[in-house]
Amino acid sequence: MTGNRNLSEYYQLPILDGLELLNAKSHTLDFPFHTHDTFNIALILDTTFNTKLNDKFLKAPKGTLSITNPNEVHATPCDRDLGNSFFTYYVSPEAIKDFNNGQSVFFEDKIIYDQYIFSELSFLSLNYNNENCEFENRLIAVLKLLVLKYASIKPYSYNTTKLFQDFLNETQFETFSLDKTANQLGISKFKFIRLFKQETGLTPNNYVLLRRIEKSKEMLKNGSPIFDIAIDCGFYDASHFYKNFKRFTGVNPLDFQNALFIR
Numbered sequence: 563m564t565g566n567r568n569l570s571e572y573y574q575l576p577i578l579d580g581l582e583l584l585n586a587k588s589h590t591l592d593f594p595f596h597t598h599d600t601f602n603i604a605l606i607l608d609t610t611f612n613t614k615l616n617d618k619f620l621k622a623p624k625g626t627l628s629i630t631n632p633n634e635v636h637a638t639p640c641d642r643d644l645g646n647s648f649f650t651y652y653v654s655p656e657a658i659k660d661f662n663n664g665q666s667v668f669f670e671d672k673i674i675y676d677q678y679i680f681s682e683l684s685f686l687s688l689n690y691n692n693e694n695c696e697f698e699n700r701l702i703a704v705l706k707l708l709v710l711k712y713a714s715i716k717p718y719s720y721n722t723t724k725l726f727q728d729f730l731n732e733t734q735f736e737t738f739s740l741d742k743t744a745n746q747l748g749i750s751k752f753k754f755i756r757l758f759k760q761e762t763g764l765t766p767n768n769y770v771l772l773r774r775i776e777k778s779k780e781m782l783k784n785g786s787p788i789f790d791i792a793i794d795c796g797f798y799d800a801s802h803f804y805k806n807f808k809r810f811t812g813v814n815p816l817d818f819q820n821a822l823f824i825r
Contacts, residue, residue: 588645635763
């Protein structure tokens, strides 16, 4: 039974500013608190899907859509016994803006039940590489409908102070040390953790890992060797890199690297 769990597939398509797809099957590994620079539109295929936001805990039943906005801090605890199966579209915010006359889009409702939209996105999830189904045109049409029916124009933002933003921009997170950073700022590490989460929505540990994962994605896309990426991005070794990359993305680095799908 355990051999049939966590069988995720990842794809990148050269449409909509680089559409990404994740087909997660019986996924039992929790996704820690993190953010994306895309809209995440997940189809819940079986087993109730849980999402933790900073201020709420949401449950999405089978047959619904679960949506998170760009830069929205969230975590996804998965069912350890049954696993969760879901299909996620990662869509560029610029592409979504195009569907809303150039205005920013925000989804207030994170759980959406719409039988037609779910059915159409489900069909497309099974035919992303079928040249006869007009995948791109049909996906654009259903995303436009989703935006028209359920989106608002209130943008989501996590506002940090200029001083803190300068710190985030200037810090080399490949060699980040919590104790050393707190000492440099003249505060305890516990106060630093509290202030960091207050400013970013994430703990320093999760933020650092997320920054390292994002850097590793760019290196993977450029074809760099896995071991070199692991060391350059601040991981102990390739095993440590594999473990954390899968925690945050649902797939291993090699699958991600091989995912560019040329149509």
